[in-house]
Amino acid sequence: MSATPSRQESQESRDEILRAASRLFASRGFHEASMSEIARQARVSKALIFWHFKSKEELFVAVIKRLLEPFSIDFATEAQELDEREQLKRLIELYVQFVRDYTGSVRFFLTRLLRDDPEQQGPASFTEQIRVLYENYRNLMVDLIKRGQEKGVCSRRLDAETAATFLLSTLNGLLVDVLFLRTPEASFGNILATLESVVFTQAPTASADPGTGCANG
Amino acid sequence: MSATPSRQESQESRDEILRAASRLFASRGFHEASMSEIARQARVSKALIFWHFKSKEELFVAVIKRLLEPFSIDFATEAQELDEREQLKRLIELYVQFVRDYTGSVRFFLTRLLRDDPEQQGPASFTEQIRVLYENYRNLMVDLIKRGQEKGVCSRRLDAETAATFLLSTLNGLLVDVLFLRTPEASFGNILATLESVVFTQAPTASADPGTGCANG
DNA sequence: TAAATTACTGACCGTAAGGTTAGCGCAATC
DNA sequence: GATTGCGCTAACCTTACGGTCAGTAATTTA
Numbered sequence: 001m002s003a004t005p006s007r008q009e010s011q012e013s014r015d016e017i018l019r020a021a022s023r024l025f026a027s028r029g030f031h032e033a034s035m036s037e038i039a040r041q042a043r044v045s046k047a048l049i050f051w052h053f054k055s056k057e058e059l060f061v062a063v064i065k066r067l068l069e070p071f072s073i074d075f076a077t078e079a080q081e082l083d084e085r086e087q088l089k090r091l092i093e094l095y096v097q098f099v100r101d102y103t104g105s106v107r108f109f110l111t112r113l114l115r116d117d118p119e120q121q122g123p124a125s126f127t128e129q130i131r132v133l134y135e136n137y138r139n140l141m142v143d144l145i146k147r148g149q150e151k152g153v154c155s156r157r158l159d160a161e162t163a164a165t166f167l168l169s170t171l172n173g174l175l176v177d178v179l180f181l182r183t184p185e186a187s188f189g190n191i192l193a194t195l196e197s198v199v200f201t202q203a204p205t206a207s208a209d210p211g212t213g214c215a216n217g
Numbered sequence: 218m219s220a221t222p223s224r225q226e227s228q229e230s231r232d233e234i235l236r237a238a239s240r241l242f243a244s245r246g247f248h249e250a251s252m253s254e255i256a257r258q259a260r261v262s263k264a265l266i267f268w269h270f271k272s273k274e275e276l277f278v279a280v281i282k283r284l285l286e287p288f289s290i291d292f293a294t295e296a297q298e299l300d301e302r303e304q305l306k307r308l309i310e311l312y313v314q315f316v317r318d319y320t321g322s323v324r325f326f327l328t329r330l331l332r333d334d335p336e337q338q339g340p341a342s343f344t345e346q347i348r349v350l351y352e353n354y355r356n357l358m359v360d361l362i363k364r365g366q367e368k369g370v371c372s373r374r375l376d377a378e379t380a381a382t383f384l385l386s387t388l389n390g391l392l393v394d395v396l397f398l399r400t401p402e403a404s405f406g407n408i409l410a411t412l413e414s415v416v417f418t419q420a421p422t423a424s425a426d427p428g429t430g431c432a433n434g
Numbered sequence: 435t436a437a438a439t440t441a442c443t444g445a446c447c448g449t450a451a452g453g454t455t456a457g458c459g460c461a462a463t464c
Numbered sequence: 465g466a467t468t469g470c471g472c473t474a475a476c477c478t479t480a481c482g483g484t485c486a487g488t489a490a491t492t493t494a
Contacts, residue, residue: 010471031249035452045473051461069354111331114324114396158411162404166411169390177382179331187379194375194383198415227441252482262443267483 014052016042021063028059033036067105068129070098078080084148085200091141092192099175107179138164155201163199170195193198231269235257238280243325246279265304268385275327284322286313301365302417308358309388309409316392325394362416369403380416 003027020042035056039046055058082090099106113127141164148154158166174191177183239258241250252273256263270276298306316323326347358381365371375383382409391408 009437013471029246029248029290031436033248033451035451047474048472051472054453056452062242111328114331116329157414158407162407162411165400165404166387166408167410167425168431169394170383170387171390173386173388173390176393183382187382190375190379191383191386194379194415197374198411230441251480254479264444264481264484265442268442271483273482 013042013044013048017044017052017059018051018063018066020130021059022067025063026058026104029111030056035059045129064129064136067102067108068133070102074155078135083153084144088144088148088154088199089196091137091144092195095137095171096192099179103179106175110189111177140168147202152201154199157198167199168196230259230261232268234261234269234276235280235283238276239284240321242277242280242390243321246328247273280347284319284325285350287319294338300370301336301361301368302370305358305361305365306413308354308361309412312354312388316396320396328398331359347359354427355385358384365417369418370415374415384416386413 017038022032022040024038024041027033035046035049035141039049042049049059053062060115098176111131113130145154145188146158147154149156149160154160154163170191178185222344234255237255238250241255241258246251252263252266256266258268266276269277330344330347359377360379362380363369366373366377371377371380387408391405395402395405
């Protein structure tokens with residue numbers, strides 16, 4: 001805990017910088033987050049940042065990498081013995097949980113996604129990375145629904161692709177509501193239940209469920 | 218079309234500036250859009266911008282006002298003789314259409330919404346304005362659903378508030394999909410149909426509808 | 435037609451940004 | 465125990481920003 005630099009403290013200062021940078025990039029965006037401010041918050045000199053990372057852009061990329069880490073859920077091995085219904089529920093739960101836990105990062109991602117101008121970007125671009133991640137999650141969902149439909153657990157009213165899009169859209173929308181418009185989360189559970197009533201067939205495993213699924217006039 | 222300024226050309230140059238500013242603010246955000254670049258694109262001197270608007274912030278506000286104009290839909294008078302079912306459909310259609318027509322503005326709004334940090338803002342803030350607009354739209358929807366439920370046109374499986382949240386969430390999610398992730402719009406129609414099957418009771422006015430609403434096992 | 439006003443510009447200013455450089459103190463290597 | 469190199473900083477450089485100002489040619493007012 002002294003001012004004597006060592007191999008190990010180098011790593012620590014690097015981390016400190018990444019933490020400060022994450023915070024600032026997330027709350028202000030790339031351009032409004034200044035290197036001086038990052039340095040101040042990380043309690044190091046600005047020059048040290050440029051010693052660790054050769055440009056602001058490189059620092060940014062490092063931050064992104066770090067934020068993206070928790071996304072790599074090894075879902076396949078995590079929830080193998082559950083049936084399709086429960087696996088799907090768990091997948092949705094993971095999504096909601098992730099957004100809750102990493103709200104800052106999600107905001108950050110969305111901001112970047114929104115800003116990056118349409119099309120024409122290298123395949124290694126940030127937008128592309130996120131799209132791939134999202135696609136993977138989505139594919140997992142499509143597979144689950146397909147298998148669920150084969151076993152009669154999922155409704156066939158929509159094909160799996162459409163059902164997944166529907167599911168994800170509503171989840172994303174809920175996310176937008178809470179994140180952007182700051183709607184109270186009151187109706188959240190209710191809505192998830194409705195969602196489930198759309199993708200699943202009638203519940204075999206009973207749970208606290210007020211509505212009985214299908215209303216007619 | 219000469220270089221002679223006149224009362225009328227003042228208005229024209231002002232418009233030119235607003236157009237350029239809209240474009241740049243939308244594509245780059247507030248901070249990355251520089252006054253010099255706006256001036257260049259509007260083909261006027263930077264000083265003229267400061268003659269029309271006393272600061273960058275003021276220019277920005279003027280741009281916002283302009284972008285917000287098309288939002289004021291006088292829906293009430295537009296679709297009075299339709300029944301609740303058709304009115305709701307029309308309301309959804311308007312939303313989708315708006316997002317399609319003003320994608321740039323919507324991106325812009327979202328970016329702002331995302332950036333403005335949580336809470337603590339004057340009630341006249343931009344975020345607040347948009348939230349009010351959104352609330353109005355939402356209330357319209359809630360009212361329609363309530364009336365629809367009374368007349369048996371809308372399903373009672375969800376209370377009107379929750380149903381509206383559900384509807385809007387999915388719409389927003391679809392929007393995010395198309396806007397952020399650039400998912401093909403293929404499944405769009407299918408999903409809207411599903412949405413309708415959730416909020417409405419069984420269709421009295423028949424249309425091309427493959428699924429029969431309720432599947433069991 | 436002289437004075438005042440309007441619409442406009444080029445040159446300029448202070449500030450803050452991203453980035454560089456010269457060099458410091460400490461730790462390990464020989 | 466001198467030398468090498470790592471971790472780090474203060475001070476500096478260049479560039480681009482938002483914004484100002486003095487001035488000018490045309491138009492309106494008198």
